[in-house]
Amino acid sequence: MTEKVLLVDDEQDFLSVMSERMKARGMDVSTATSAKEAIQMAEAESFDAIILDLQMPGMDGLEALKELKAKKPELQVILLTGHATVQKSVEAMKLGAMDLLEKPADLKTLTEKIKNAQATKMILVEKQTEDKIKEQEIEAGKLESVGELASGIAHEINNPIAIMVEEAGWLSDLLNDEDLANPQNLEEFRRALQQIKTQGGRCKEITHKLLFFAKKTDSRVREIQVNDIISETADTSKQRATDGNIKIVTQLDPELPKVAGSPSEMQHVLLNLINNAIDAIGTGGGCITITSRLGSGQVTIDVADTGQGIPKELMNRIFDPFFTTKPVGKGTGLGLSICYGIINKMSGDITVDSSLGKGSTFHVHLPLLKNQNLSPQS
Amino acid sequence: MPDNGTEQDNPLKLLLVDDEAGYVSVISKRMAKRNFEVTSATNGMEAIQTLRSHHFDCAVLDLKMEDMDGIEVLKIFKKMDPTMPVIMLTGYGSEISAREGVRFGAFAYLAKPCNLDDLIRIIVDACKRRPEFQRKEAI
Numbered sequence: 001m002t003e004k005v006l007l008v009d010d011e012q013d014f015l016s017v018m019s020e021r022m023k024a025r026g027m028d029v030s031t032a033t034s035a036k037e038a039i040q041m042a043e044a045e046s047f048d049a050i051i052l053d054l055q056m057p058g059m060d061g062l063e064a065l066k067e068l069k070a071k072k073p074e075l076q077v078i079l080l081t082g083h084a085t086v087q088k089s090v091e092a093m094k095l096g097a098m099d100l101l102e103k104p105a106d107l108k109t110l111t112e113k114i115k116n117a118q119a120t121k122m123i124l125v126e127k128q129t130e131d132k133i134k135e136q137e138i139e140a141g142k143l144e145s146v147g148e149l150a151s152g153i154a155h156e157i158n159n160p161i162a163i164m165v166e167e168a169g170w171l172s173d174l175l176n177d178e179d180l181a182n183p184q185n186l187e188e189f190r191r192a193l194q195q196i197k198t199q200g201g202r203c204k205e206i207t208h209k210l211l212f213f214a215k216k217t218d219s220r221v222r223e224i225q226v227n228d229i230i231s232e233t234a235d236t237s238k239q240r241a242t243d244g245n246i247k248i249v250t251q252l253d254p255e256l257p258k259v260a261g262s263p264s265e266m267q268h269v270l271l272n273l274i275n276n277a278i279d280a281i282g283t284g285g286g287c288i289t290i291t292s293r294l295g296s297g298q299v300t301i302d303v304a305d306t307g308q309g310i311p312k313e314l315m316n317r318i319f320d321p322f323f324t325t326k327p328v329g330k331g332t333g334l335g336l337s338i339c340y341g342i343i344n345k346m347s348g349d350i351t352v353d354s355s356l357g358k359g360s361t362f363h364v365h366l367p368l369l370k371n372q373n374l375s376p377q378s
Numbered sequence: 379m380p381d382n383g384t385e386q387d388n389p390l391k392l393l394l395v396d397d398e399a400g401y402v403s404v405i406s407k408r409m410a411k412r413n414f415e416v417t418s419a420t421n422g423m424e425a426i427q428t429l430r431s432h433h434f435d436c437a438v439l440d441l442k443m444e445d446m447d448g449i450e451v452l453k454i455f456k457k458m459d460p461t462m463p464v465i466m467l468t469g470y471g472s473e474i475s476a477r478e479g480v481r482f483g484a485f486a487y488l489a490k491p492c493n494l495d496d497l498i499r500i501i502v503d504a505c506k507r508r509p510e511f512q513r514k515e516a517i
Contacts, residue, residue, distance in 0.1 A: 159398050162491035166404040169494055173411055195400060243442065 003114050004028045004046070008038040008064070009053040009080070018051075021107055027114065035064035042068055042075060049098075049117035051110070054081035054088065062092060069096045074124040076117035080105055134345075137338055156239045157206045160199035167192045167199075219265055221346075223258040223369060226266065226299055230290050233270040241278055245285030248274070252292045259299050259366040261346045269342050272335040273303040273362050280307025280360060297368060298348075304361040310354040318352065339364075389415040390505055391433065395425040395451065396440040396467065408494055414501075422446030429458055435505045438497070439484075441468040441475055449479055456483045463504035467492065 005027050009015050012033060019029040030045075032038040035056055042050060050068065054061035061079055068075050079092050079100045089100050098120070099113050171192050174185050183189075234248045241248050270290075277288045286306035293300050310318060319340045343350045347367050354360035392414050396402050399420055406416040417432065419425035422445050429437070437455060441448035448466060455464055466479040466487035476487035485504040488497060 158490045159401065163398065163400045163404060165491040166401065166408060166494065170404050170408050173408055192404075195404070199400065242444070 001118070002026060002028045003118050004030075004048045005114055006030050006032060006038060006041055006045075006047045006050045008032045008035065008050065008056075008061075010034065010056045011053075022111075025107070025111055027111075035059035035061070035067075038064060039067055039071070043071060048076065048121055049114045050075060050077045051114075052077055052079050054079050054092070054100075062088070062095060065092065065095050065097055074121055074128065076121050078110070078113050078117065134341055137341070157203055160202040160206075163199045164196050164203075167195050219262045221260050221262055224261050224263050224266055225256070225258050226301060226366070227252040227254075227256050227292055229263060229266050230270060230292060230301065233267050233274060234290060237271065237274045237278070240275075241288065244278055244281060244283065246278055246281050247287045249287060249289045250291075251289065253294060256292050256294055256299060257368055259346070260369055261366070262342075265342045265345075269339045269364065270301075270303070272339050273364075276335060276362075277303055277305035277307060277360075280305050280309075282308065286359075299366045299368065301364040301366075302361050303364075304359060306359045309356040309358055310352065310360050311356060315352070315354065319350070389413045390435045390501065392416045392501065393425065393428060393432075393434040393437040394418045395420075395422070395437065395443075395448075397421055397443040398440070405494075409498075412498060414498075422448075422451040425451055426454055426458070429455060434459075434462060435508070436485075436501050437462060437464045438501070439464055439466055440490075441466055441479065441487075449475065449482060452479055452482055452484055461508055463501075463508065465497070465500055465504060 003026075005022060007015060007019055007022070007029055008031070009018075010033055015031045015033065019031055022029045030041060030047075032041055035052075036059060038050065038052065041047075052061045052064055056064075059067075061081075065077050065079065068077060073096075076098045077096070079097050080103050081088070081100060082103050092100050098117055101110065101113070171189060174188060178185060230250055230252060234250055238248060274288060274290075281288070288306075289302070289304045291300075291302040291304070293302075319336050340350055343364055343366070349365045351363045351365075352360055353363070390413070392409060394402055394405060394409075394416050395418070396405075397420050402418040402420060406418055409416045417428060417434070419428050422443050425437075425439070439448050439451060439455070443451070448468075452464055452466070455462065460483075463485035464479075464483070466476050466484045467490050468476045468487060476484075476489075479487055486500050488500065
């Protein structure tokens, strides 16, 4: 594959000689005589490598490198220098330069570096695309979970609304007969207004929960307490579970250490596992037990249901994208594959035990924070 | 204020079944003002017990309750008093279960929150179709 290279130097003679020699080696070479011009070109086109002179009038090589990396992190920049001081070299590497070569650069070495740059950039670009797809998958899956929540929430929210509407109606019933100069029902007015306030608060709490799930996934990693997320998610799923006559029980280790991850992604994993557990139990009623524990140097979350269980022949397919046993329109088959992706990203692992007719248990294993000081008894 | 169209000393007897105590209490008050005699129950078992010992002109039944499915309660009601009209109330997003209720003999269904005047109109309409009511009217 032809390497696309941008050569940047303020010395025109050097540029023309180098570019001729590189072209002779089969490379596609463009040139720029200033850092500014180079940045413009790098923005407009995609280069496998940029060879940048360290000393240039105006913006120097280091500044140019900084700007290039900020705009396109995948860019591979090789710096050329007449006399590199140790300090400058270190600074260049810190800013993300791929390498630093002394002038006059040996063309064979430079060619090798350019080939490496091309390979590295391809991997980086591929990873960027993958990350983007993963992000989209998570968003799509979340939408599905929200849909499942929605019918439960409609039920939950219509009750307080009905009470508010009727209390308001009751107030106007009373007002119709009331002598306002000499009111007889003040206590009842106060009670009804308080009730409207209380029920409005109930609605607010429900919409708050829904919005929590609807907001864009924040995939930033921070220290999270898994127990808090379990309690929150179990609480959110309660209505849907109650509708199916299902009990959600949590058994949380109060000493559980924190792990590194994105809270909203972790919540997404739990919501998915709980939703699946509810679906697995179906109409007969049952129990979902969520346990958190510390063991063999990792945090483990178990989500156990008393549902139908997973047939052996399907066990190795359940984490595959788009694999679903739910009827058409009921599931996209992305839930578990997204969970798998999220847990994998956290350097964790997700496994399942299942017994047909008895139920399934999903185990999520998460690594401990690296610098965590664990007391010996834990 | 529209009422049930019956004589003041002859209020319509209504059984209201809903697990939302707040809803039951405010509806009872508003209906009482409109010349209904409302007896309430906040779960399926209580409703069945109540119907065992009392006669009602009509029942209003919530579809979703903690202890029993509204449809189950409806089926039992229909066995205990086949001519008592039952109106289903639902706070549930889907109307499918409500339609299922009508299939099992419910007179009508209304989505919560519903307009009280609509509810009363349907109750009165349902009661008027009862053979007993028609006999009463004729006398």
